[in-house]
Each structure stands twice: as structure tokens, then as C-alpha cells.
Amino acid sequence: MSAYLSIENVGITFQGDKGPFCALRDVSLKVDKGQFISIIGHSGCGKSTLLNIVAGLSAATTGGVILENAEVTAPGPDRAVVFQNHSLLPWLSVYDNVRLAVDKVHKARDKAWRHDWTLHNLSLVRMEEACDKRPGEISGGMKQRVGIARALSMEPKVLLLDEPFGALDALTRAHLQDGLMEIHQRLGNTVLMITHDVDEAVLLSDRIVMMGNGPAATIARILAVDLPRPRRRVDLACDAAYTHHRAEVLRFLHGHDTARDAA
Numbered sequence: 302m303s304a305y306l307s308i309e310n311v312g313i314t315f316q317g318d319k320g321p322f323c324a325l326r327d328v329s330l331k332v333d334k335g336q337f338i339s340i341i342g343h344s345g346c347g348k349s350t351l352l353n354i355v356a357g358l359s360a361a362t363t364g365g366v367i368l369e370n371a372e373v374t375a376p377g378p379d380r381a382v383v384f385q386n387h388s389l390l391p392w393l394s395v396y397d398n399v400r401l402a403v404d405k406v407h408k409a410r411d412k413a414w415r416h417d418w419t420l421h422n423l424s425l426v427r428m429e430e431a432c433d434k435r436p437g438e439i440s441g442g443m444k445q446r447v448g449i450a451r452a453l454s455m456e457p458k459v460l461l462l463d464e465p466f467g468a469l470d471a472l473t474r475a476h477l478q479d480g481l482m483e484i485h486q487r488l489g490n491t492v493l494m495i496t497h498d499v500d501e502a503v504l505l506s507d508r509i510v511m512m513g514n515g516p517a518a519t520i521a522r523i524l525a526v527d528l529p530r531p532r533r534r535v536d537l538a539c540d541a542a543y544t545h546h547r548a549e550v551l552r553f554l555h556g557h558d559t560a561r562d563a564a
């Protein structure tokens with residue numbers, strides 16, 4: 302059976318001022334429906350480039366991406382992206398920022414349905430109370446929540462998150478991670494998330510994809526995180542399996558990858 306999302310031998314070479322630069326080479330990954338995948342690796346290794354290729358924002362030079370048996374050739378509502386810095390329209394209210402996406406993607410539905418759906422998605426991220434506020438009147442964490450509501454409202458096949466909580470303080474970040482885990486548990490979304498945060502990766506993911514350094518970066522190792530769900534950060538803090546997974550990722554990032562060293 303073919304995978305829900307399949308990244309197949311993806312490579313990309315940029316044409317720069319100093320000549321061609323191969324950022325990624327032979328990146329292959331198969332993702333099942335409903336899986337939560339984190340991508341971790343040093344700065345500049347090509348994580349965003351890979352996510353952009355899956356989003357259809359950049360074209361691979363070699364290989365390609367197949368989503369539910371169809372090749373990705375352009376951006377589309379079946380792959381919603383949430384970036385580190387919110388991309389809300391500042392002149393629209395919280396409600397209208399989500400409604401805009403709902404109107405675009407769910408054209409065939411009547412107005413009452415689109416209104417209810419907008420509110421439903423805002424309530425998933427607990428932002429229904431702030432419907433009338435503009436982005437300039439809410440906090441960074443709230444803006445990210447609206448961005449997530451907007452992405453979810455499109456009912457994408459894959460949710461692509463590029464360091465969605467990277468610009469937030471630790472406490473807000475923890476709240477949003479818990480919220481995302483709850484949503485994932487409820488809706489069963491297929492998620493690809495870039496993060497630099499080892500705890501975030503272990504807490505949220507089914508698998509952690511660790512990328513080696515560029516140029517010509519590729520996947521160095523994939524760690525399966527088989528911790529039972531639902532997961533609670535407080536319970537996991539002293540959990541032996543959690544600590545083990547965390548140590549594996551830290552070792553990889555800091556150059557002492559036992560699996561790689563043994564190979």
C-alpha cells in the first residue's frame with residue numbers, strides 16, 4: 302500500500318550569485334495518515350526548504366512529493382502552512398482572517414455553514430472570545446492560535462508547521478503545544494512540523510526526522526516515539542522512555558549519535 306504522503310528522492314539546487322548550491326539531496330520519507338512528524342536539524346540544513354517543497358511553494362530539482370496518489374505541483378488548500386511569524390492580515394478582524402480562508406476553500410457551502418465553521422475553528426484554539434479584535438490588539442500566542450484555526454478551517458490533508466511556536470515565551474509555547482496535541486488527538490491530522498525544540502519534538506511526535514547538515518543535506522536518522530497518547534508533559538518529565546528519546550535527539554544534535562556511531 303502506498304503512503305498517504307510520500308517524499309521521494311527530493312533534491313533541490315538553487316542558482317545563486319556564486320553558482321549552483323545543492324541544499325537537499327535524496328530526501329525520502331513516507332508518512333501515514335494521521336501521523337505527527339517533527340523535523341529537527343541544525344540551522345540552515347534545509348528544513349524550511351523541504352517544507353516549502355511539500356507545500357508546493359518551491360519546486361524540487363529532482364524527485365517529488367506525492368499526496369494521496371497525486372503529485373504536488375503547486376500550493377493548494379490540501380496543504381495548509383503555519384509559519385513562525387503569523388501571516389494574518391492586519392486590517393481584518395480575527396474572525397475575518399479565518400472567514401476569508403473558509404469562504405475561499407468552502408465556496409460550495411452556504412453562508413450560515415461558513416459562519417458556524419469559522420466559529421468552530423476559532424473555538425478549537427479557544428479564540429472565539431476575541432473574534433472582533435484585530436491582529437494588532439492580540440498577543441503573539443493568540444496570533445499563532447488564529448493562524449492554526451485558519452489552517453485547520455481549510456481541512457487540509459496535511460498541516461505544515463514551520464516553527465509555529467518559535468517566537469513565543471516558554472509558558473505560552475507549552476499552552477499551545479498542549480492545544481495542538483489535543484486538536485491532533487481529536488481530529489487525527491497529518492502533521493509535518495519543523496522545530497528546534499527537543500522537548501516539543503518528543504512530546505508531540507510519532508516520529509522525529511533528524512536532518513544532517515548541508516550542503517546536500519538529507520535525512521540522517523528517524524526516531525520513532527512510541528509513547529502512549531494522550532501525553533501529559535507533567536507525567537512525562539520523569540518518564541524513562543521520554544528521557545531516553547530526548548537524550549537520543551540531543552545526542553544527534555550535539556554530535557554523539559550512538560546509532561550512527563555504531564554503524
Ligand SMILES: Nc1ncnc2c1ncn2[C@@H]1O[C@H](COP(=O)(O)OP(=O)(O)OP(=O)(O)O)[C@@H](O)[C@H]1O
Pocket residue numbers: 315316317322324342343344345346347348349350351515
Ligand atoms: N532561494 C534560495 N536561494 C539560495 N539558497 C537558498 C534559498 N533558500 C534556501 N537556501 C539555502 O538552503 C539552505 C537551507 O535553508 P533553509 O532555510 O531550508 O534551512 P533551515 O534548516 O530551515 O534553517 P533554519 O533552521 O535556520 O530556519 C541554506 O544554506 C540556505 O541559505
